[in-house]
Amino acid sequence: MTEEITALPDDDFRRAFMRDVLRPERIAASVDRVLGERLELGPVSAGAGARRLAKVTAVATYRPSRGQALADDSCYLVEVPVHVAFDLDLAVETLSFEAEVLLPLDIKVLMEPPLTMVWEISPPAPEDVTLELVPGNRVGSMVQKAAGLDDELRRFLVKVVDEELAKPHVQRATRINISDLIDSAWPALADHFLPPADASATPIADAGA
Numbered sequence: 001m002t003e004e005i006t007a008l009p010d011d012d013f014r015r016a017f018m019r020d021v022l023r024p025e026r027i028a029a030s031v032d033r034v035l036g037e038r039l040e041l042g043p044v045s046a047g048a049g050a051r052r053l054a055k056v057t058a059v060a061t062y063r064p065s066r067g068q069a070l071a072d073d074s075c076y077l078v079e080v081p082v083h084v085a086f087d088l089d090l091a092v093e094t095l096s097f098e099a100e101v102l103l104p105l106d107i108k109v110l111m112e113p114p115l116t117m118v119w120e121i122s123p124p125a126p127e128d129v130t131l132e133l134v135p136g137n138r139v140g141s142m143v144q145k146a147a148g149l150d151d152e153l154r155r156f157l158v159k160v161v162d163e164e165l166a167k168p169h170v171q172r173a174t175r176i177n178i179s180d181l182i183d184s185a186w187p188a189l190a191d192h193f194l195p196p197a198d199a200s201a202t203p204i205a206d207a208g209a
Contacts, residue, residue, distance in 0.1 A: 018073045022109055027076045028067030031105065031121075034173050035062050035080065041160060043089060056156065058086035076107045084157070088149075099153060102130035103161060115178040123161045126154040 042057035063081040070077055080103040088095045106122040133150050164170065182189075 015073050018109065019069075022076075024067035024069050024076055024078075026067075027107060027109075028065040028078050030173075031065050031067075031078050031080065031107075032062065034170055035164070037062055039160070039164070042086075054091075055089040056086055057089070058084055060084045060160075072108075074109050076109070078105045078107055079103070080105060082157075084153075086153075097133055097149075099131055099133045101132075101157060103157065104128055105161075117176040117178060119174040119176075121165055121174065123158055123165060126151065126158050129154045129157060131157075 039060040039062070040058070041060070043055040044057075045055060061083045063083065065078050065080045067076055067078045069075070082101040082103060084099045084101055086097055086099070088097065104124045106124075108120040108122075110118045110120065112118050131150055131154055133153065
């Protein structure tokens, strides 16, 4: 007797796919792979107006991201912890700082016909970046307060994230062709689910039996 198969409506299938395949931890791990472990920047100009005479050199070290699914089952929030060590060259003096940063990324996953998964990654607004800045000395502490360095660094980091997300290799990684994935995985799937090629062969009885 053939078992009756009940097809899922398209929207139910999409939700099941998102829930079972695109788990938050997998989304976060994918973000970590795209970002890598470290990012070195500079020296680049920082600030606005006269303060653009300052130059920033920074080394960002990414920590494992944390992901969570939002109410809309195609949307995720990924929080990326980053340790940033940077030097601020003011021409007359170079000041060193360290910062613990939390960058929230909004990710929406869409299905584009015929079978392409598209990730839309939105960088945070500067005010959404959590930052704890530690100056290396008293002068650095004074500059931090006088120049509004915390807000400056938030804007700088958001600009960097925006530029990283726009790079060609990241843009390629945000478009996943499901057909290509199935083609490459099919031999392993067939070995797991289908019987061996000789399993349907009928054994020949021993003529002497």
